[in-house]
Amino acid sequence: MKKLKLLLGIMILGLIINPFLSKNIYAENIVHIYFFYDEVCAHCAEENLYLIGLEDRYSNIEVHRYEITQVDENNLLFEDVKTVFNELDALTPYTVIGGVSLRGFNPTTENDIVRLITRYSSLDYVDVVNKVLLGEEVLDTDFDSLELSEVDLPFIGPVSIDSLSIFLAGILMGFVDGFNPCAMWVLLFLITMLINTKDRKKMWILGFTFLFASALFYFLIMVAWLNLALQITTIVWIRIVIGSIALGFGGFNIYQFIKSTKNPDIGCEVTDRTKKQKLMDKVKKIVTEQKLFIALIGIIFLAVSVNVVELACSAGLPLVYIDILAYNQLSMPVYILYILLYIFFFLLDDLIIFSIAMISFKVTGISNKYSKFSHIIGGIIMIIIGFLLIFFPQIVMFNF
Amino acid sequence: MKILRITALWCSSCLIMKSRWKVVFETFNEIELIDYDYDQDEKLIKQLQIGQILPVLIVFQNDIEVARIIGEKSVKELIKTFEGLSK
Numbered sequence: 001m002k003k004l005k006l007l008l009g010i011m012i013l014g015l016i017i018n019p020f021l022s023k024n025i026y027a028e029n030i031v032h033i034y035f036f037y038d039e040v041c042a043h044c045a046e047e048n049l050y051l052i053g054l055e056d057r058y059s060n061i062e063v064h065r066y067e068i069t070q071v072d073e074n075n076l077l078f079e080d081v082k083t084v085f086n087e088l089d090a091l092t093p094y095t096v097i098g099g100v101s102l103r104g105f106n107p108t109t110e111n112d113i114v115r116l117i118t119r120y121s122s123l124d125y126v127d128v129v130n131k132v133l134l135g136e137e138v139l140d141t142d143f144d145s146l147e148l149s150e151v152d153l154p155f156i157g158p159v160s161i162d163s164l165s166i167f168l169a170g171i172l173m174g175f176v177d178g179f180n181p182c183a184m185w186v187l188l189f190l191i192t193m194l195i196n197t198k199d200r201k202k203m204w205i206l207g208f209t210f211l212f213a214s215a216l217f218y219f220l221i222m223v224a225w226l227n228l229a230l231q232i233t234t235i236v237w238i239r240i241v242i243g244s245i246a247l248g249f250g251g252f253n254i255y256q257f258i259k260s261t262k263n264p265d266i267g268c269e270v271t272d273r274t275k276k277q278k279l280m281d282k283v284k285k286i287v288t289e290q291k292l293f294i295a296l297i298g299i300i301f302l303a304v305s306v307n308v309v310e311l312a313c314s315a316g317l318p319l320v321y322i323d324i325l326a327y328n329q330l331s332m333p334v335y336i337l338y339i340l341l342y343i344f345f346f347l348l349d350d351l352i353i354f355s356i357a358m359i360s361f362k363v364t365g366i367s368n369k370y371s372k373f374s375h376i377i378g379g380i381i382m383i384i385i386g387f388l389l390i391f392f393p394q395i396v397m398f399n400f
Numbered sequence: 401m402k403i404l405r406i407t408a409l410w411c412s413s414c415l416i417m418k419s420r421w422k423v424v425f426e427t428f429n430e431i432e433l434i435d436y437d438y439d440q441d442e443k444l445i446k447q448l449q450i451g452q453i454l455p456v457l458i459v460f461q462n463d464i465e466v467a468r469i470i471g472e473k474s475v476k477e478l479i480k481t482f483e484g485l486s487k
Binding site: 184185186188189192193263265266267268269270271276277280363364365366367368369 | 408409410411412413414415416438439452453454455470471472
């Protein structure tokens with residue numbers, strides 16, 4: 001219960017303090033942005049406005065502006081920097097962050113700038129323009145890249161490793177989280193009760209509403225956490241704290257697995273009889289309710305209360321998944337798609353059980369041995385991610 | 401042979417075991433099966449001290465408890481146990 005309260009507290013805090021945090025981000029690394037522009041160029045003016053916005057948003061960035069048509073010194077530096085990057089034909093606007101140069105300005109440039117700020121806020125980097133300014137030799141290893149590695153998938157074609165990695169993480173983590181047995185029993189009991197009513201229409205409506213409300217609740221909690229995570233990803237000590245939490249949860253999951261191996265009997269654990277009885281009474285009341293509207297409200301409340309428990313049982317998997325998303329600086333629609341992907345796989349086992357029950361009028365269970373393995377798989381995932389977050393964050397950011 | 405079978409409506413392992421028990425009970429005749437629900441027959445379940453894992457089969461021969469089969473078991477495991485008891 002304490003764990004549950006803590007988790008909910010973090011989520012609610014995320015929703016509440018989000019608006020206040022946006023201007024107070026700071027990290028240990030100062031990220032220098034070198035912006036070469038021409039005072040009559042329209043795209044330069046656009047980028048300048050964008051950079052002003054970023055200065056307001058990130059307190060750890062310093063934008064160095066060089067107007068190249070009015071100041072000869074600036075133009076000379078521009079030529080030197082272009083030579084170093086072997087981009088002699090480049091025009092303004094021209095931006096350099098660390099070891100990466102960005103030509104022109106468009107929405108992709110905006111994303112690239114934010115990605116580089118995130119990357120360099122928490123990682124050491126070589127400031128190539130500073131080296132040029134100091135007259136130091138620029139080495140080949142000083143250059144960085146935004147180019148994404150790609151893999152060629154059958155039927156799909158080339159896919160960037162970045163997006164493929166997040167995609168696979170979403171599927172795996174959602175699937176493992178879904179096998180958590182904490183709330184599965186409610187769905188089974190609900191389906192059994194609904195089958196007993198022999199009313200297929202009611203079964204459809206109430207069962208579907210239960211699953212939809214569960215997905216919606218999980219979605220809202222994950223979006224709330226994302227709002228908070230997006231504001232704090234650049235703070236180094238927060239990354240280490242989250243990494244440590246992941247290690248803690250991972251260790252706990254592995255401990256649970258080891259504990260379960262001591263008992264050779266795999267089955268349903270009978271704990272918290274009183275609470276279980278209360279929930280069962282609620283389910284019975286909802287199923288036997290004559291007014292559909294009242295039953296629907298009841299089932300929504302049931303779904304929320306069940307998923308609060310489910311969330312506490314998930315041992316931080318959704319929380320860590322959201323952190324991975326936040327570290328990868330994606331656009332909001334893409335965040336939403338990845339969250340929906342996670343939720344789909346999280347609910348997949350429930351959807352299968354519900355669909356079979358709908359078609360066959362029979363309740364099917366999933367063996368508890370899978371939930372036992374979900375502990376060890378979830379634990380290993382959490383430990384790997386925790387370790388990477390602390391020691392090799394660039395891998396979690398999928399910047400290969 | 402008398403068997404007390406303790407299950408619960410919410411227990412997925414109990415659902416998994418249903419089809420396996422059916423196979424085994426069809427193989428061994430002369431089985432008197434008595435079903436109890438973990439939630440509805442609370443008092444009796446308490447007396448039986450079944451522990452923390454469901455489902456549970458308690459096997460009696462001549463009114464003497466001879467075996468307890470706890471949790472998920474394969475058909476092969478169940479047949480082996482019942483063959484041993486039938487001897």
